[in-house]
Amino acid sequence: MTVERIEQRLAGLRAEGRTALVIYLTIGDPSVEDSVACALAAARAGADILELGVPFSDPTADGPVIAAAAFRAIHNGGSFRAALETAEAVRKESSIPIILFTYYNPLVAFGDERAADDALRVGADGFLVVDLPPEEGAVLRARAKRNRLAIIPLVAPTTGLDREPHLFEGASGFVYYVSVTGVTGAGAAPLSEAAERAAGIRERARLPVVIGFGIRTSADAERAASHGADGVVVGSEIVRAIAAAASREARVAAVEQLVGALRAGLDSRPR
C-alpha cells in the first residue's frame, strides 16, 4: 500500500467533503505498549492518519510538552526501533496510514537504507523528518522512493514562494504546513492566514495540505478546516492527555475521548 494508502485516504475524505484528522503521539511515553494501545485507540476513535513520533534527545523544533515526553520516552524504551514495532503492531489490526515522524539522527544511527526497508516491512507508509530539508538526505529519499514510501515535505510561514517548487519536487502523500513560526504546541496559530497559504500550496504542489503546530482544540481544527485545509494535525494535546492519565485504561480512554471530540467537531462542520 505505502504512499497510496495515504493518498487514497486523503482522496476519499475529500470526496466525502471531510477533513483528515492526523494524530501524533510520542512512542515510549510512558511505554511502547501504551503507545500501541493509544495509537489503536486513536484509529478507533476516528483518526485518519497516525504520526508515530520517535523521541530524540535534542528536539529543537518541539515545545515543552513534546520535549518532556521525548525525555521520558527515551528512558522508557522509545526509539526508532520502537516506532517500527509500534507500526507493526498497529498494522496487524488497522489499515490506518502510518507516518514515522522523527529527527534525523535516529535514522543516521539506524542506517538510512535499513530504515526505509524496515519501514516498508512493518507496514509504515512514509517518513516525516523534521530536520531534513530537501537539500539533505539523498540516500534516505532514494530508498524511500524505491520502496514507495512518502517523504512528507514541510512548508513554514517563513518559506518563500520561490523555494516552494524545490520542496514539492518528488514529494508525495501530502504537504505539511507548519502553521506557526515557532515550536510545536505553541498555540494561538494564525489559522486563517495558515489556511490561506495552505490553499495556495495545494494548487502549486498538486498535493493535499495538512496543517500542524499550534492546533489544540476542536475549534482550532474546525477553523483550519473551514478555510479548506485537507487535514489538521493534533500532537501536543494528545501527548498532554496521555501524560496526565494514571493508567493504560485511562490513557486509552483519554485518547478516545479527545480524538472522538475532534472527529465529531470536524464532521459536524457545515461545508
Next chain:
Amino acid sequence: MAVSALGYYDDFGGRFVAETLVPALEELENAYREHVLSAAFQNEWRDMLRHYVGRPTPLYRADRLARLLDPAQKTIGELWLKREDLCHTGAHKINNALGQVLLAKKLGKKRIIAETGAGQHGVATATACAVLGLPCEVFMGSVDVLRQAPNVARMQMLGAKVIAVESGSKTLKDAMNEALRDWVTNVRTTHYCVGSAAGPHPYPMLVSELQRVIGDEVRVQFNQQSGGLPDGVVACVGGGSNAIGMFRAFVADPVALYGVEAAGEGVHSGKHAATLTAGRVGVLHGARTMVLADDDGQIVEAHSVSAGLDYPGVGPEHASLMASGRATYLSATDEEALASTERVARSEGLLIALETAHAFARLPEIAELERNKHGRPARLALCLSGRGDKDLGTLRDRLGFGKDV
C-alpha cells in the same frame, strides 16, 4: 579547506534544520558573501578588533614552561603562546561575536541571542551588543550558571539577560537547543550569534572566517619573531572555533595541526567530551559531524571539568580534517588539565582557562611526535584561547586554592 555550495567539508557539515530556519540561514549566507567579505565590513570590524579588542594579540615565547616540560631540551625547541587571553573580555570569542553582531545590524535584526557554556561567548556577545547597541539574551545551562558564576554576573552587568536552561544535561548542548527554539520562534527579528564553528551552514564557514585572524596573526608574528613557520600548531577543541581559527592559516603549509579534546574522566569512562577521538558520525545542531551518541541515535551527555569543552558535538570542518588525516586530535583528562593550569601559572605567571589547559596538557607528546618527525627539537605555537579567572571556583574546589590562608 574549501566548503561546498551546500556547506560541506567533504562528508561533514550541511544544513539539517527545521524548514522554518532555512530562509534565515540562506539570508545569513547571502549576507556573509555580500558583507563579511567586503572591504567596508572588514575595515569596520578590523578597526574594532584593533582599538576595542586590542588586536593583534602578542605571540609570547614561553621558555620557562618549555624547560619545565622538557628540561633536557630534547623535544621542545621553542614554545610560542598566542595570547588570546589578552583580548578584551579575556578570550578569542570576542572576534566572532563582534563580527556577527555587526553583521546582524547590517541585516536589520533587532535582537541578538546566543548560547554559552563557559560563559566566554556569552560575555563576548553581551559586550558586542552593549557597544553596538542591541538587546542580548544568553541561554546557559543551569549547571554552567553555577560553575561559571563570575561570567553570569559579567553578562548581567553588561545588560544581557541570562536564561538558565534546565532541560537535558543542563549544559552547552541544551543551551544551544533552547537558543534554536527561540530562534525558530523569533527568526524574523532575531540573529542567533552561534559561538563556535559548529551548527548549520553557514555558521561553521562564518565563524571560522571571523576567527582566522588568530592564525593569520600567528603566521606573520612567528615569521618575524622566530623565522619561517612553526613545526606544529596546537589548540583545544570543544566546538572548535579557536582551533579552526588557528589552523586555517596553516592548512596549506607543511605545518602539523593538533587539536586536543576533553577526555573528562577518561575516554573509556563514559564521562568525557572527546567527540572526535571516541564519537561516531551523526547529525546534531544542524550539521553532519562527529557526535557522542548511543546506538539509537540519542545524543549522550558530555562531561568535562571545563564548561567550554563540555559538548557532545564538534564543528564539521574538524571532523573533515580528522577524516583526511590533515589534523591530529588527541585528548586530555580533567586531572591533566587541572595540573596544567597550575603548572602554567607557576612557571609563566599565566592563569589560563581550563579549556586551554587541555591543549597545554598534551604538549610533551606533541613535541615528541614533532621531534621524531624532524630529528630536532620542535618549534610549536599554541593558542592560549582564554584566561582562567572564570574558573577560580572550580580551581578552588578541585585544587584547594583559596581555602587555607
